[in-house]
Amino acid sequence: MLVVLAIQSCSGGNPEPPTTPSRDAPVVIVGAGLTGLTLAYELNKAGINSLLLEAAPRLGGRVQTITFADGATAEAHMEEFFERSPAVALLRELNLPLSEDVAHSSVRLDGRIHPYQGEGARDTYLAGIFNEEERAAFLRWNTKAWNLYSQLHASHEAGTPLTPELDALMHINFAEFIARDELPHKVSEWIRVTLEPEIAIEWDKISALDGLDEMRLFLDSPEGFGEKNYHVLGGNTLFTEGLAAHLRPGQLMTQARVTAIEQTDSGVKVRVLQDDRQFLDITGRMVVVTVPVNVLGRIQFSPSLSREKWRAIQTTRMGSYVKVHFRVAPEASPLWEVNGENVLTLLSDSPAGSIYDVTDLQEDEQEPRDRVLTLLLHARFARDVMNLPVDEMREKSAEALDNLFPGIRQHIRSAEIFVYPQAVAYWPLELGRSRFDALANELRRPQGRLYIGGDTTENSHSEGAVIAGLRIARQIIERRGELRERVDSPRAAAR
Ligand SMILES: Cc1cc2nc3c(=O)[nH]c(=O)nc-3n(C[C@H](O)[C@H](O)[C@H](O)COP(=O)(O)OP(=O)(O)OC[C@H]3O[C@@H](n4cnc5c(N)ncnc54)[C@H](O)[C@@H]3O)c2cc1C
Structure with missing residues (x-):
């Protein structure tokens, strides 16, 4: 079913009743992750309407907070925002409660833990x-x-x-x-x-x-x-939800997968597969595609993307993460202390990856509750386990954690595991790439009425998502005169 979220109007008044999304908007935004939502939010501030098309049933993309049965939360995807990221200014603008931490952590080097x-x-x-x-x-x-x-x-x-x-x-x-x-x-x-x-x-x-x-x-x-880093207290999803709360009713369609984008002389036509069964045609004056580069090839572009853009897309690669959330009995916490000090967060450079104690990021202070330890396995540590059954992943991760904090294994009550073979972008040197090269610049340039944005056009973080959203908003605002034209032929639009 097509889900139209009932969201608050820009004026921040009472929620308005759900409205059927328009089939025509000045700006069509593909993807309602942090990039798409930042862009829509900025365009709204400038008085420019847009329509967000999101393939998934929920918004937020790679920002996703999960809640356990007892109300404890953890981040399935991204964890922290760093100080110089423009995301932090947006978080403050939205008045979200933040927990602040220093840049550095405890670190394990050559098998020895150095507490922070x-x-x-x-x-x-x-x-x-x-x-x-x-x-x-x-x-x-x-x-x-x-x-x-x-x-x-x-x-x-x-x-x-x-x-x-x-x-x-x-x-x-x-x-x-x-x-x-x-x-x-x-x-x-x-x-x-x-x-x-x-x-x-x-x-x-x-x-x-x-x-x-x-x-x-x-x-x-x-x-x-x-740089200091920040989590949103109660979960990073509050960020994407906070941006979405400023959308107008009918500005967001979920379960709306874009399959084709056509540029005409006066506009764009976007084909959407709604609810996995019904095609819809949407028209607009400009379109912004915010999906990660590794799935851009699933969308048909007419005219085709330039040869340089395709080269940029096909030579960008994605690094891997696996996230393991262990619920651990509270009495085990002395096991991750050294001289009475909690050594988490710990960059372990071991198959346990980086270990966060996210219990302190909960909004309520219910005690005693299970501790939530999040293991972020990166690169080789993620690749080593990501194709195994989750039972094996859980056992290997528990063993790796027990090697760091002997005895902890018997206190683990449950595990939840999220696997991301294609988590964040990198630009492989063996293919001659850098995020600062000419191909990267070319991908960031509009092609007619089409913009490609998203974290994977910038860097490996949410910062890239917000930078892309803000930049494209600025560029579209500069071209606002072109947004008034309408697509001429409805017949062409339906093709
Ligand atoms: C495990 C993990 C940990 C991370 N940790 C951090 C961290 O600690 N700090 C940090 O700054 N960053 C982190 N990141 C990166 C951060 O999550 C991303 O940079 C950011 O969320 C990307 O936002 P985005 O909107 O560009 O892309 P996405 O969030 O991927 O949004 C793209 C959206 O497009 C939708 N979509 C795809 N195809 C279509 C289609 N055809 N039609 C319509 N919609 C479509 C998707 O469903 C998705 O919602 C992490 C990422 C992962 C995976």
């Missing part, structure tokens, strides 16, 4: 991991990395060509870039173990430039040691 120290104080944190010589080497590397990142950021923002030094970093892999500095082993391991969970792929698969862009989250900068 310092409440954000750089030198205390570093002293908990490195000796003096290692610390000095890290800080020298940090200065170089931050300078390069700052130049990259400035050039990307301004749309100016990369300097020869930055351009060269598109052609070597990040691991090689680190090796060139002959850093002490522990420092380079720290960089690897910090980076890989973010990108869901190994550090030697991406360009040095893309690696620097990612490491920004953890570098010491004039603004502080790494």
Whole structure:
């Protein structure tokens, strides 16, 4: 069944009754994930109407909070938003309750856990991991990395060509870039173990430039040691729901899978398979496709996407994640303490992946309740298990967790597992790619009345989704004059 969500009007008044979505809108948005919802929200603010078409029965895409039978929540997909992401400004604009945390975590290097120290104080944190010589080497590397990142950021923002030094970093892999500095082993391991969970792929698969862009989250900068990160208290789904609450009635269709997009001289025609059985034709003046690159090939485009755009799409790859949520008896919590301190979040660089204790992110403070430990298995750790039956995944993950915190296994009460072979984008160096290359820029350029957006056109995070949504909103607002024309021939529209 086609689901039309009853949502509040822009004025924030009482919910209005469900309205049948129009079959014509100035802007048609394909996908109601964070990108599509950000775009619709921004266009609404500018007084431009849009229609969101979402294939799934729910909105939010890769933002999805799940609720257990006892009311505890966990994130099936994305966890945290980082400070410099424009997502954080939107979260604040929507007045959502946020929990704030420091950028860094406890970390396990060469089999030894270094508990987090310092409440954000750089030198205390570093002293908990490195000796003096290692610390000095890290800080020298940090200065170089931050300078390069700052130049990259400035050039990307301004749309100016990369300097020869930055351009060269598109052609070597990040691991090689680190090796060139002959850093002490522990420092380079720290960089690897910090980076890989973010990108869901190994550090030697991406360009040095893309690696620097990612490491920004953890570098010491004039603004502080790494970027704070945020969760929405009660679940990240409140973010996408908060954006959707500002849509007008009838602005969103769920169970509406777009199968074909045609551009005409004066508009666009979008074919939708509704409820897996009925085709509908929607017309508009512009269309924005926000689906991830790995499923773009499921949509027919007429005229076809440019050869460069297809090359960009086909040479972007997706890294893998597996998420395992263990419900653990509350009395087990001393097992993940070192000297009385909870060592979670822990980047473990083991088959247990990165381990979060998400119990503290619950809205209510019901005690004692099962602890919810979320394991985010990335890259090789995800690939090693993702094709196994979930029983085996659960056993292997429990064993990996027990290796870190001996005895915990007997306290595990249940597990829920989510598998994402195609989780977030990366740009493989072996195919000559970088997120900053000419092909990436080409994919971000409109083709006539068609825009392609989404996190996979930008980076490996929700930040990319919001950046794409905001950028395309700006570009459409600049072209608002073209939105007034109507598609001439209804017959053509029905084809
Ligand atoms: C396990 C996991 C952990 C993550 N952790 C983090 C994190 O901690 N921090 C962070 O910043 N980011 C994280 N991310 C990334 C983050 O979730 C994404 O960057 C973001 O949610 C992408 O939003 P989007 O709207 O671009 O894409 P999506 O959320 O994928 O939305 C695209 C939408 O398009 C719909 N769609 C697809 N095909 C069609 C079609 N033909 N017709 C109509 N609709 C269609 C889909 O159903 C979907 O709803 C994580 C991702 C995963 C998978």
